[in-house]
Amino acid sequence: MGSGDELVEQAPDHGVSSLGTAGVIANRRRTRPEAEYREPTAEEWDAFEGHFDSRKVEFGLCGRPYGSPCNHEHACIRCPVLQVNPEMIKRLEEIEQDLLDRRERAEQEGWKGEIEGIDLTLQLLRQERPDATRFARRANRVPLGMPSVRPTT
Known part of the structure; x- marks a missing residue:
């Protein structure tokens, strides 16, 4: 399963609503610190x-x-x-x-x-x-x- 980045790159540049759920999530993940995406203890x-x-x-x-x-x-x-x-x-x-x-x-x-x-x-x-x-x-x-x-x- 991909990171969703490919969806963001293919989406037209019409704002967040045109990205769909996967695109919004991918955008959000790119802006969050990598440390927040670790496996829980x-x-x-x-x-x-x-x-x-x-x-x-x-x-x-x-x-x-x-x-x-x-x-x-x-x-x-x-x-x-x-x-x-x-x-x-x-x-x-x-x-x-x-x-x-x-x-x-x-x-x-x-x-x-x-x-x-x-x-x-x-x-x-x-x-x-x-x-x-x-x-x-x-x-x-x-x-x-x-x-x-x-x-x-």
Whole structure:
């Protein structure tokens, strides 16, 4: 596989958009320091793979970028980058019922701060369910493969 330089040399000089993806990548690689294109060490590769292993959470997958910390202190239900596994929809329903029970108790006790926190969690939890349901429908699609042109006979 080539470096892509041949694509850049053949492309007309009409700006970056005329180069296509391969040309843009080739241009970018020519401007970056060569040291950035080294093989990762075993420790770096382990850390990279570990990042994705640690993104597996109870409800599905955490979608935060590589090397970034959790901004929600591992309160995954409240996190906008949580990708809920459709198999966990039933678990979300159980948690919602538990939150409703806790909210009722908080109202009885007059815990206004607790009610506020539960209401926020309920709101965000209820936003996760349609996403997971939509993903479940998408996951059940039948792959049709790539279309091809039939030879003329």
